[in-house]
Amino acid sequence: MSVVATSSAPGRQLLHNLGQRDANRRTLALLLPLVAAAVAIAAWARHWPAASLLFGGLLAALLLGGVYGVYRLRQLRLVALAQRLDRLYPALEDSTGLLLRDEGSQAPLNLLEQLQQQRIQTRLETLQADTPQLLHFSWRPALFGTGALLLLAAASLLYRPTAPVAAAALPVHFPAADAPTRPGQPVAPKLLDTRLRVLPPAYTRRLAFTPGSLSFSCPAGSRVRWTARVNRPAGAAPMLELGSKRYSFRAVAGQPTEFVVELPVTVSTLYRLRFAGQTSDDYALDVVPDQAPTLKIETPKPYTLIEFGQSSSVPVRVALRDDYGLSEAQLVATVAQGQGEAVKFKEVITTLTSQLRGQPRQATLSTTLRLPALGLTYGDEVYFYVRARDNARHLTRSDTYLVQWEDTTVQDGLTDMSMSVNVVPAYFRSQRQIIIDTEKLMAERASLPAATFAERANNLGFDQKMLRLRYGKFLGEESESGSGAAAPRPPADADSSHQEHAGEAAHSADDGHDHSAAATPPGGEAASNNAELMEPYMHRHDDEETADFLEPAVKAKLRGVLNQMWEAELRLRLAKPAEARPYEYRALRLLKQVQQQTRAYVRKSGFEPPVLPEATARLSGDLAGAATPRLQQQTTKPATQPEIREALRLLAALRAGQPARPADAVALERAGQAVAQAALQKPGAYLAAVRALRQLATDARTGHTACTSCFAPAEMALTALLPAPPAAPVRTSSGSQLSQRYFQNLTSR
Known part of the structure; x- marks a missing residue:
């Protein structure tokens, strides 16, 4: 295969x-x-x-x-x-x-x-x-x-754009262009009109707009664009003269007869246009500066005292307002803790910007100062203020407000350290502690055996007794008997060991007082006679009238303190703390009043003039060397604003029919310069006067008839620039006709 x-x-x-x-x-x-x-x-x-x-x-x-x-x-x-x-x-x-x-x-x-x-x-x-x-x-x-x-x-x-709408063409007036042209004369270059467009800054959140007049106002920082149109192209571009500065227009691409210039503006001023050797009228550019935000703290008050038993939360409510929009707000609190040289400060900033949704122009902010959350306790203080920023980052802060948490355990009225005797009562903390322990015992009563409850109540009664004895020293008491009044002296043959024990608790052997250590022998008449002989020379501590330096009103209130302590001690001994608590509170309240009444005042040392020899100088009328020498000189007051006064006089003469002369134009131009300086600050108020004075000066120089409509604005502006005349006495009306007849009848008799 x-x-x-x-x-x-x-x-x-x-x-x-x-x-x-x-x-x-x-x-x-x-x-x-x-x-x-x-x-x-x-x-x-x-x-x-x-x-x-x-x-x-x-x-x-x-x-x-x-x-x-x-x-x-x-x-x-x-x-x-x-x-x-x-x-x-x-x-x-x-x-x-x-x-x-x-x-x-x-x-x-x-x-x-x-x-x-x-x-x-x-x-x-x-x-x-x-x-x-x-x-x-x-x-x-x-x-x-x-x-x-x-x-x-x-x-x-x-699509058919709807913005921007083409600005209206505003004609510019050139005084020199009013002259008629001859037939056959070539048309000279001429500035036909101009268009304005203002783009406000971003912080204003305003859209661009087109003013309807060459004199206009806009926010500070705006970009203003002038678009000028001429009748035919010329060799030189128009020029904008803004205050003391000059700016050249630039040609618009593809439009040989239009020129544009765009500039940011920050201050109010006057401006005019120049073209082909001609100068236009002055126009006002009013720049509105951005104002810083304003704020007002509605609650709390500038000083707030949180007393014992009141809520430890302080609501804060602030109203803010701005011309364009608010962007940020903060509450800055400074906590002061401690006393004397051991005061510590801590700053806590709370942001309130979340309540300014959408950057509103006005808003009301709310927050709460929770004193325990800030780390405050009794006797501490917190200083706070509110600060806010607007869209332009301008900062404003309010006044500083104070919130103080009252402490009933601290003495506020301190005497001068140089005084040898301290008359301010002490041991304020003990009475408040007794109140706290009593309320704690009442809260725990349901969970305590009856014997334990009675024992703790008796211990509080003993503490109240010791405090009462301590305050009794300020009234000369050195015994444990009585409800606050001075106990009577025991007889000579009585056992005085109790008094000696109380005396040893408050004094020492070398305290400077004459304590008699010898006891009266029982049944001894000689010893009794010796005691009577020594009585005028003895210093008794149980004599409340001579034992201290307190005022009678303070003594009376302190006796009330001892009485309230006695009543509280009695009910504590009987295991009835609920009945003892009102007396404890009244005792504490009276102690604070005694504290305020015992403040000491020490006059500040300073210059003391020598004592006059009253025996020789009294009623003598001799003032030699007593008066301060003065140098007097009569000088003539210089005339204020002579150019304005001369212009007013000249305007009155021209209004009366006096023909204008070329020399009058110089005086009017000088006055016009003074008005122009004022127009830089307030263009809208003096711009018409500047134009009127310039027209009157032109008429006087050329020999034309004076402009009748220019007198009123010129005179009004010149009069406003003059200082106010001093107040002169004015004869007042003598009243109604009835009162006049009554006065005439009195003077005729």
């Missing part, structure tokens, strides 16, 4: 033809939407000439992408094509790759591979004859995309 070997060239050529036809179809499918996209871009680009660079960039990118895509499609990859056919047609038995191997390859085909190659080539030719489009391809995406892009291009024919 013999096998005839065939070459694989027909098989390779067959695959090459299949790949070529598939690449052609895909290239056409790529080029159709690309061409449609280019047509759509070109159709819409004519509506926005200003964006020609953007559309040109899109076309260039589209062209580069198309060239790269076609290049990739034209690069045939037969191996990938053979694998694709194997996947699509199982009859090829995954052997299409054998058609790419020829006799000249390094690994020659064996007999079995040659048979399989011949078999696959025959099958592929059969499949190609039965199926003209052997490689599946869909034109639907390409046609759909091309149709959509062509519809988009066709829509550009129906």
Whole structure:
């Protein structure tokens, strides 16, 4: 049996033809939407000439992408094509790759591979004859995309742009152009009109607009574009004189009679146009600066005191307003903790920007200062303020507000350190602690045995007793008896050990007082006589009238404190803390009042003038050396604004019919310069006066009749620039007719 070997060239050529036809179809499918996209871009680009660079960039990118895509499609990859056919047609038995191997390859085909190659080539030719489009391809995406892009291009024919509306042509007045032209004289170059367009800055969130007059106002930072139109091309372009600066117009491409200039404006000023040796009237450019935001803290008050028992949360409500929009708001709180040199400060910033949705022009912000969350406790303070920014990043902050958490355990009224006696009561913390322990005992009563509850209540009564004795020292008490009043002295033959024990608790042996250590012998009359003899020389601590330096009103209130402590102690001893609590609170309240009343005042030291010799200088009337020497000189007051006063006098004469002279034009021009300086600050108020004075000066120089309509604005502006005259006495009306007759009857008698 013999096998005839065939070459694989027909098989390779067959695959090459299949790949070529598939690449052609895909290239056409790529080029159709690309061409449609280019047509759509070109159709819409004519509506926005200003964006020609953007559309040109899109076309260039589209062209580069198309060239790269076609290049990739034209690069045939037969191996990938053979694998694709194997996947699509199982009859090829995954052997299409054998058609790419020829006799000249390094690994020659064996007999079995040659048979399989011949078999696959025959099958592929059969499949190609039965199926003209052997490689599946869909034109639907390409046609759909091309149709959509062509519809988009066709829509550009129906599009009628509504913006920007063409700005109205505003005529520019040139005073020198009013002269009539002679017949046959060539038409001189002339600036016909100009159009304005203002683009406000981004922070204003305002659209571009076209002013209806050459004198206009706009936000600070706006870009203003002047488009001037002339009657015929000239050698030089128009010029814009903005304040003291000059800017040349540039020619518009394709339009030889139009010129444009665009500038940012930041300050109010006057401007005018120059063209062909002519100067236009002055026009006002009023620039409205952006104002910083305003804010007002509605709650709380500038000073807030959180007393004992009140809520520790302080609501904060702030009203903000801005001319264009608010962008940021913060509450900055500074916490002060500690006393004296151990004060510590901490800054906490709370952001309120989330409440400014949409950057509103006015808003009301609310937040809450939670003192425990800020780390405050009794006696601490927090200082806070609110700051806000607008869209232009202008910052405004409010005044500083103070919130103080009252601490009933700290003395506020401190006396001067140089005083030898401290009259301020102490131990304020103990009374408050007794109140806290009493409330805690009442809360735990249900879970405590009766014996434990009574024991703890008795201990609180003992603490209240010790505190009462301590405060009793300020009233001269050194005994444990009584409800706050001074206990009477025991008789001489009584046991005085109790008093001696109380005295030792408050004094020492060397405290400077005369403590009698000798006890009266029982039944000893001599000892009793000795005590009576020593009585005038003894310093008794239980004498409340001489034991301290407190005021009578303070003593009376302190006695009330001791009485309330006595009542609280009695009920605590009886295991009735609920009944003792009102007395404890009243005692604490009275202690705070005593604290405020016992503040000491020390006069500041300073210069003290020498004492006058009253015996010799009193009622003498001698003022020698007492008066300060003064130098007086009579000088004439210089005339203020003489050019304005001269112009007012001249205007009054011209209004009366006096003929204008060329010399009067100089005085009017000087006054016009003063008014022009004022017009730089307020163009809208003085611009008409500047024009009127300029017209009057021109009429005076040329000898024409003065402009009658120019007197009123000129005189009004010049009068407004003069300082206000000093107030003169005015005779007031004597009242009604009845009162006048009554006064006449009195004076006639």
